[in-house]
Amino acid sequence: MPGVTKEQIAKAKEWDLLSYLQTYEPHELKRCGPHEYCTRTHDSLKISHGKWCWNSRGIGGRTALDYLIKVRGMDFVGAVEALCGYRAPPPQEQPKPKPPKPFQLPEASRFPSVMLSYLQGRGIHPELLQACMQAGTLYESRKYQNCVFVGRDPTGRARFACLRGTRDNFRIDAEGSDKRYNFSLLAADPECSRLAVAESPIDALSLASLVKLSGGEWRDSHYLSLGGTAPRAMIQFLHDHPHVTQVSLCLDNDKAGIMGMERLENAIQDNPELSQRVKLIYRNPPPAEHGKDYNEFLCAHTKAVREQRQREPAR
Structure with a gap:
């Protein structure tokens, strides 16, 4: 040839x-x-x-x-x-990166009965669900009937959403979400000094439900979901809420959660502004005997209360 x-x-x-x-x-x-x-x-x-x-x-x-x-x-x-080494092949054309899709909330269902049934089955108190729905931070998606937990910035603009399946373990963040503005449940007083931090929205709601069930006032604290263990949502929340001086770290009682709490504490202490303001940082994982996260703890608590009532003689 x-x-x-x-x-x-x-x-x-x-x-x-x-x-x-x-x-x-x-x-x-x-x-x-x-x-x-x-x-x-x-x-x-x-x-x-x-x-x-x-x-x-x-x-x-x-x-x-x-x-x-x-x-x-x-x-x-x-x-x-x-x-054979006589001529180099032409360079590959690198595909152009696709531009990120703009953030958009999933379409809402008109009747969130599946979501409400699912979250109440997980032990979340109905009063908290109503508060979140009124604040526009929780709804049911029309497609697939997922729970949609919405994160908003201080102006009220939706910046983040995570979807949680009501029939399986499906979970995903909506495309274009800004994880600095994760799901939160705000205290009644905008100048509240307390913040409880959890890994997921359901764990954050479980913390507030436990306070409610124990007779306390859940609106006396802010509750924040990190969407994991990274500190960015907590740091953003602390910058946006300058009256917070006490932080309770309520991550899972497992290796990732324990390491995450150390990372969060270091993130506050390494920030010159926040280290001067936030004087109390508590590590507060759930008791190991009641599961690894606060929703498991809540479910165990509600089950124990129900069984206790069943054992009590009728009056």
Whole structure:
């Protein structure tokens, strides 16, 4: 064949695609299974057991020569020369990153009965659910009937939403959510000095429900969900509520929660403004004998109260 010899062609065909990419384009490789790779440019192009297949185009092969011709669009001579070291293949065109989608709340259901039944089944007090619905921080989505927990900034603008399944363990943040403004339950007094911090919205509501069930006034404190254990939502809340001087860290009683509480405490102490203002920081995980988080603690508490009432003689 003009331009290349039989020996060069034979040498080029010795290259399998995985070896070629590992040698010349390691940045293109991405592991997607125990024995499978894909490329960063084409995530539907899978490489496994000596073969490759570009699933979205329905083409494949064994060798790097096939890849350079079928995927990279090189002619046969150019591909052989590239694999024999005589000519570098043209650079891959990097896909342009997709712009982030704007934040948008899911459409609400007109009748949130599924959400209310689910959260009351988790022990959340009805008074708290009504308070959140009136504040516009909780509703049921029309599609799939998920719980939607909304986070708002100090102006009242919705900036965050997380969806929680009512029939399974589905949970996800709405696209475009700003996690600095997570779900919160505010005290009656805007100048309240106390804040309780939990990992999830349901745990934050469980904390307030426990106060309510014990005869206390749940509106005497702010409650904040972090959406995990990262400190950014807490730091933002403290900046937005300058009267808070006491923080109770009520994360899960497990390794991640304990490490998270240490991280949160350090985040306050490392902030010059907050370390001067926040004088009391309590680590207050739920009792280990009643589960790892505050919703499990609440459910155990309500079950114990119910069983106690059943044992009491009728009057």
